[in-house]
Amino acid sequence: MPRWSDDPAYLLDVLRAYLRQGADADAEAHFCRGAEEAERAARELVAEVRVGRGALRAWFMRFLLSRVRALAGLREYPKFFGVRFIAAGRRVLHELGADLVAAGRLAAGEDVFFLRFRDWQDPTSDLRALATANRAQYERDLARRPVPRVMTSEGATLFAPPSRAEKGALVGVAASAGVHEGAVRVIADPRGATLEPGEVLVAHGTDPAWTPLFLTAGALVMEIGGTMSHGSIVAREYGIPAVVGVPDAMSILRTGQRVRVDGAAGLVVPLDSREGG
Numbered sequence: 699m700p701r702w703s704d705d706p707a708y709l710l711d712v713l714r715a716y717l718r719q720g721a722d723a724d725a726e727a728h729f730c731r732g733a734e735e736a737e738r739a740a741r742e743l744v745a746e747v748r749v750g751r752g753a754l755r756a757w758f759m760r761f762l763l764s765r766v767r768a769l770a771g772l773r774e775y776p777k778f779f780g781v782r783f784i785a786a787g788r789r790v791l792h793e794l795g796a797d798l799v800a801a802g803r804l805a806a807g808e809d810v811f812f813l814r815f816r817d818w819q820d821p822t823s824d825l826r827a828l829a830t831a832n833r834a835q836y837e838r839d840l841a842r843r844p845v846p847r848v849m850t851s852e853g854a855t856l857f858a859p860p861s862r863a864e865k866g867a868l869v870g871v872a873a874s875a876g877v878h879e880g881a882v883r884v885i886a887d888p889r890g891a892t893l894e895p896g897e898v899l900v901a902h903g904t905d906p907a908w909t910p911l912f913l914t915a916g917a918l919v920m921e922i923g924g925t926m927s928h929g930s931i932v933a934r935e936y937g938i939p940a941v942v943g944v945p946d947a948m949s950i951l952r953t954g955q956r957v958r959v960d961g962a963a964g965l966v967v968p969l970d971s972r973e974g975g
Contacts, residue, residue: 707889708889711891740763740767792810795810804829805826813832867967870920870942870966871925871942872925873942874918874934875961876917878896878939880898880956881897881954882900882952882957883897888907888911893915898917899919901921903923903928904929908928916938918959919966922942933961940959941959941961955969
């Protein structure tokens with residue numbers, strides 16, 4: 699997958715979206731509001747413990763909360779340094795790809811990422827056909843939407859059928875509490891995507907590249923994932939309802955359709971007659 703240094707188009711789209719959304723996309727203001735709410739919740743919890751369990755336990759609770767808030771971010775450091783190591787490896791592979799192109803063994807330098815280490819050991823082999831075939835397989839796999847819930851050691855896969863509760867509600871995993879009603883926006887790729895304030899983001903799954911869309915999303919619905927997946931965690935951080943693990947949500951729901959997302963019950967309820975099928 700190209701990095702922003704390889705293809706900055708997505709980053710420029712994010713900046714343009716921030717400019718269009720104005721104050722609604724002020725990440726620093728959002729962070730400050732979240733910090734104030736967290737501080738208020740911590741004070742309330744400590745006061746509750748002081749009344750029910752005594753001053754000593756209240757002091758201990760305040761100490762634990764302060765340590766969690768100050769140090770929880772350290773969990774990201776292994777990932778941060780891992781990404782830097784991978785970036786160093788990518789630079790080496792880019793140089794190797796350029797050498798293989800110069801030798802006439804590859805058509806494009808980035809094709810080196812579709813080879814195994816053993817493939818280029820023979821200095822006389824033409825790698826263009828192999829890289830092209832591997833790239834085609836990669837693009838087919840990248841386009842797959844359904845992800846099996848269970849895969850056996852023999853390779854058999856089991857897919858969950860769409861779940862529906864009463865009144866046509868879609869059932870998923872309750873990932874972030876809250877209730878929100880709004881228009882659906884089905885998005886397959888965050889690059890170039892726009893999300894109006896309050897719209898319900900419906901996606902197959904999310905990763906850090908999707909995070910800017912959470913600034914204006916009213917709720918999140920994903921086809922895959924659980925309570926500890928990326929979308930669930932970010933939704934809780936941003937305080938928006940989220941229901942994940944909803945099979946075929948992108949095909950059942952339609953852009954513009956109004957729904958109610960109940961993040962505590964794990965339900966997505968269509969509110970108009972444009973429910974897909």
